[in-house]
Amino acid sequence: xxxxxxxxxxxxxxxxxxxxxxxxxxxxxxxxxxxxxxxxxxxxxxxxxxxxxxxxxxxxxxxxxxxxxxxxxxxxxxxxxxxxxxxxxxxxxxxxxxxxxxxxxxxxxxxxxxxxxxxxxxxxxxxxxxxxxxxxxxxxxxxxxxxxxxxxxxxxxxxxxxxxxxxxxxxxxxxxxxxxxxxxxxxxxxxxxxxxxxxxxxxxxxxxxxxxxxxxxxxxxxxxxxxxxxxxxxxxxxxxxxxxxxxxxxxxxxxxxxxxxxxxxxxxxxxxxxxxxxxxxxxxxxxxxxxxxxxxxxxxxxxxxxxxxxxxxxxxxxxxxx
Amino acid sequence: xxxxxxxxxxxxxxxxxxxxxxxxxxxxxxxxxxxxxxxxxxxxxxxxxxxxxxxxxxxxxxxxxxxxxxxxxxxxxxxxxxxxxxxxxxxxxxxxxxxxxxxxxxxxxxxxxxxxxxxxxxxxxxxxxxxxxxxxxxxxxxxxxxxxxxxxxxxxxxxxxxxxxxxxxxxxxxxxxxxxxxxxxxxxxxxxxxxxxxxxxxxxxxxxxxxxxxxxxxxxxxxxxxxxxxxxxxxxxxxxxxxxxxxxxxxxxxxxxxxxxxxxxxxxxxxxxxxxxxxxxxxxxxxxxxxxxxxxxxxxxxxxxxxxxxxxxxxxxxxxxxxxxxxxxxxxxxxxxxxxxxxxxxxxxxxxxxxxxxxxxxxxxxxxxxxxxxxxx
Numbered sequence: 135x136x137x138x139x140x141x142x143x144x145x146x147x148x149x150x151x152x153x154x155x156x157x158x159x160x161x162x163x164x165x166x167x168x169x170x171x172x173x174x175x176x177x178x179x180x181x182x183x184x185x186x187x188x189x190x191x192x193x194x195x196x197x198x199x200x201x202x203x204x205x206x207x208x209x210x211x212x213x214x215x216x217x218x219x220x221x222x223x224x225x226x227x228x229x230x231x232x233x234x235x236x237x238x239x240x241x242x243x244x245x246x247x248x249x250x251x252x253x254x255x256x257x258x259x260x261x262x263x264x265x266x267x268x269x270x271x272x273x274x275x276x277x278x279x280x281x282x283x284x285x286x287x288x289x290x291x292x293x294x295x296x297x298x299x300x301x302x303x304x305x306x307x308x309x310x311x312x313x314x315x316x317x318x319x320x321x322x323x324x325x326x327x328x329x330x331x332x333x334x335x336x337x338x339x340x341x342x343x344x345x346x347x348x349x350x351x352x353x354x355x356x357x358x359x360x361x362x363x364x365x366x367x368x369x370x371x372x373x374x375x376x377x378x379x380x381x382x383x384x385x386x387x388x389x390x391x392x393x394x395x396x397x398x399x400x401x402x403x404x405x406x407x408x409x410x411x412x413x414x415x416x417x418x419x420x421x422x423x424x425x426x427x428x429x430x431x432x433x434x435x436x437x438x439x440x441x442x443x444x445x446x447x448x449x450x451x452x453x454x455x456x
Numbered sequence: 457x458x459x460x461x462x463x464x465x466x467x468x469x470x471x472x473x474x475x476x477x478x479x480x481x482x483x484x485x486x487x488x489x490x491x492x493x494x495x496x497x498x499x500x501x502x503x504x505x506x507x508x509x510x511x512x513x514x515x516x517x518x519x520x521x522x523x524x525x526x527x528x529x530x531x532x533x534x535x536x537x538x539x540x541x542x543x544x545x546x547x548x549x550x551x552x553x554x555x556x557x558x559x560x561x562x563x564x565x566x567x568x569x570x571x572x573x574x575x576x577x578x579x580x581x582x583x584x585x586x587x588x589x590x591x592x593x594x595x596x597x598x599x600x601x602x603x604x605x606x607x608x609x610x611x612x613x614x615x616x617x618x619x620x621x622x623x624x625x626x627x628x629x630x631x632x633x634x635x636x637x638x639x640x641x642x643x644x645x646x647x648x649x650x651x652x653x654x655x656x657x658x659x660x661x662x663x664x665x666x667x668x669x670x671x672x673x674x675x676x677x678x679x680x681x682x683x684x685x686x687x688x689x690x691x692x693x694x695x696x697x698x699x700x701x702x703x704x705x706x707x708x709x710x711x712x713x714x715x716x717x718x719x720x721x722x723x724x725x726x727x728x729x730x731x732x733x734x735x736x737x738x739x740x741x742x743x744x745x746x747x748x749x750x751x752x753x754x755x756x757x758x759x760x761x762x763x764x765x766x767x768x769x770x771x772x773x774x775x776x777x778x779x780x781x782x783x784x785x786x787x788x789x790x791x792x793x794x795x796x797x798x799x800x801x802x803x804x805x806x807x808x809x810x811x812x813x814x815x816x817x818x819x820x821x822x823x824x825x826x827x828x829x830x831x832x833x
Contacts, residue, residue, distance in 0.1 A: 335529050336562040338549040340576035340627070350575075354566045434565035434609065 177415070184408035192402070203409035213393070213410060217417070220390040223303060223310070224372035228318075230311040231367040232360065235319035239359075240352075243326035254323070261316050269380050272309040276300040276381070301383025309381050310371040317370065318363035325359030326352070357432040365425040369418055390414060478541075480505045480663050481526070481631050486535035488521050488687075495521040497687035498535070503631070503665065508657050510666045512674040513684035514710070519667045522684070523633050526665065527556050540630060550579075555624035556633040560640060561616045563608040569595070569619050570604040576627040594626035597656070614645050621653075625660060634666045638673065650676050671711050675699060683707055705831050708755035715761070715802050717754040724748050731830065734798035738774040739825050743832040753831045758791070760827040761804040764820040773822040778802055780817050794819060 150156055185199040207213045238257065246253050260268065275281045276299040283295040299305060329352060337347040375391035386392050390410065397407035479502035488496040496518040503509050511519040524530040526537060528549030537545040544552050555576070563572050573594055577587045595601045598618035608616055617637060624632055637653075638646045654677045657664050668674055674681050675695040683690045683698060691703040702708035705716060719733035721742060729742035731754060740754060769775050778794035781801070789805040796802060804821060 330560075330562065332558050332560065332562040333564060335527075335549070336556070336558060336564070337575070338529075339527060339554075339556045340623070341550045341579040342575075343548070343550050346579060351564060432566075434607070 180408050180415075181412055183405055184412045186405040186408075188403050188405055194405070203406045204413075206406065207409050207413065213390075213413075216388050216390040216393050217414070219388040220372050223307060223389065224368045226307050227310045227314060227371040228364050228367040230307065231315045231318040232364060234311070234315050235322055235363060236356075236360070239319050239323040239326055242323055243329075257319055258316055260312075265313065265376065268313055269309055269377050272305060272312070272381055273300065276305050276308070300381060301385075303382060303385040303388075305381040305383075306378050306385065306389075309377045310374060313377070314367045314370050317366040321362035321366070322356060322359040325356050329355050354432070355434070358429045361425055361429045361432065365422060369421065373414065373418070478505075479503055479538075480507075480540055481665070482538040483522070483526070484536045484538065486522070486525060486537060487533045488518070488525060488530060489533040494687050496525070499687065499689060500535075501682060501689065501692070503663055505663055506661045508654070508664045508666065508677055508679045510668060510674040510678040510681045511684055512668060512671060512681050512710075514669060517684040518687035519669075519684050520635060521687075523556075523635055523665065523667045526631070527554060527633050528552050553629055554631045554633060555627050555629040556635065557620045557624050557637045559635045559637070561608075561620040561637075563616055563619055563623070565608055567608075568604065569600060569606050569608065569611070572608065572619055573623045573626050576623065580627070590626050594622040597625065597660075598622045613641055614649065617641065617649065621656070625656075625662070628660075629662065631663045631665060634664060636668055637666075638670075639668075646673075653677060675711070683710065700827075700829075702755060702829060702831070705753050705755070705833060708753075708829065708831065712757065713803065714755045714757050717756065717796075717800060717802075719752060719754060721746055721748050721750050721752055729830070733776065734796045734800065736776045738776070738828070740774075740828055740830040741826075742830055746830075746832060750832075753833070755829045755831060756823055756827065758803045758805040759789075760823045761802070761821050762823070763792075763804070763806065764822040766820075769820075769822050772825050774825055774828060775820055775822045776802070777818065777820055780815050780819050782815055794821060 144152075182199075184203055185201070187195040187200050187202050189195060242250065242253055242257070273280070277283070278295040278297060278300065280300065282299060283292070286292045287295065333351055333355070334347055337351045342350060373391050375389065375395050378386035378389040378392050379395075382389065382392075391414075394407050394410050394414070397403050397410065401407075481503040483499055483501045486496060486499045487494060499518070499522060501509075511522055513519045521530060525532055525545075528544075528547060532545050535545070536543055539553065544554075564575065567575070570591060573591045574587050577590055582590070591604075592601065595604055598621055600615065600618055600622065603611065603615065608619065611619065617640075620637070634653075638649050641649060650673055653664075657677075666674075666677065675698075678695055680692065680694055681698050682692045685706055691698060691707045693701075698707065699711055702711060702714075708714045708716065717733045719731045719738070722730040722732050722737065724742050724746055729740055729746065729748075731738045731740045731742075731752065733754060738754065743752060746752060764773075764775060776796065778796045781793045781795050784791045784793070785808060788808075790808045792804040792806055794802045794804065802821065
């Protein structure tokens, strides 16, 4: 009875509100709008700007659209070189992060019984310290008057301070490894944690010792996490420009993100900067897609959980490139 | 196949009065303590070759811990485990000639069915040609040769269960451990697999140590059952012994349905005793060492009880008087609930056609003297 009355008295608005399509649309407006305004529109602007042109007299030509920037980009050895150089740096950061993160994740997942959360937090806490603080810390450690040189000198191991420590690509690699290792660790830890303990027991039961159990069971099952972690480390460090600027010295001029920064901020050649950005963005997207495909191939748990999560994180990574 | 019977010290079955052949697996005073809690408490057990022995018990009775100690996943706090004349409790699991079928199968998700089954032989460095032959034979044995290329997640629960079985049996272990292997299957499939497992065991002649909390499963499959309680073996015996001659109230109650009647022994003689239950005098075989005046329990299974017609009962029948409370139709039988004069309830299984008693009526219930078991506690 009361239900009937409400329907009979329901306003136009009430009737509209009860429609399924209306509800779906209303709920979708905010997230879709967010993505459009903050992701798609900026990228579209970037793409359009990369098709503009700056004349020799620094005049901006908006029309007609031209591929001149891309011609220049791929025609000069400098730009492909910086991309390769950055990829080389990123590759080394990725490898070092993996070497550090995998054993640590393994220990956390399988060996640490007590204070597990505390240990995990200890690994994650650096993420909450400002990026700049962490980068500057390496300046203090590696500098000519820095902690490392001081220590080596007081031990009598060196006569004069080592100059190659700071302001080189190695300083950048060390700092980036430090900064991005937690990102590598988290997905690896997550997959290792998810491996059912009885799979390791089953392997032992079937005559495989610790090493062979690791090679044949734990490692293959951890690949999705290793892949996700590597993607984080690689993509994040390839696009990084602050650490190279602070610690890279002359080598930083060869990092592609720093080139973009100087194109925008020093040379004021925004169209060319935009073109380099678009190329980088495309490369990163291709990489993420490939990593995602591979990860799905190695994911044996069906369609639940991880792939979706990686997609979301992948989107965040992509966004931070903009 | 059968080794020559040879008596081994310490492997005499307690209270069974028979020697068994040399045991293939022997637990001697095995204990497992977690802190101050003893999950397994001074447990001894000798398992004969080709035996199907079941560790039966409620959760927390220590049955799975015992199995994990035999497999090598759990270190012993005290005691020894011997297999085939050699101690194995110091060996890691991968050096024991024992394989396990895990509760949730624990199949390797990144390997095909074939690779799962081939894992053990490969790890033992069996020549590739023989691996192929053995895996093929093992898959054939569990009727899965068609699905060798599938991934485990593409299989049904029952099929995964068979893969787990093939993966263990392909290694031809001396002892196969099974940890509630049918627990995840639905009832009908479980019943089918029970029989199949039993046939398989007879066929391959491997010793099975089976863990379950399902008493019916234990009765169906085992040659012997070790009923566990609080880390100890409460009773060890064949399914018939456990069912028909429970050694304690706990066993009588745990296995199947039973009526436990409390009474006092009036007289204890050479051949038997007279028990007083709610004013009825019953003839029983007293527990060992019982004396007149002692409080004891009588366990009578519902299916041995029957309603007696008016008139005299045969001399080898115990008779008790009660009031019918209700009759519950349950398909194959009708369950009659009666109340005795002292308030005890008595459940009786009758053939549905043979039920004449109506609620509120008084009825005489009888059972053959030998079918009641008198228990001290």
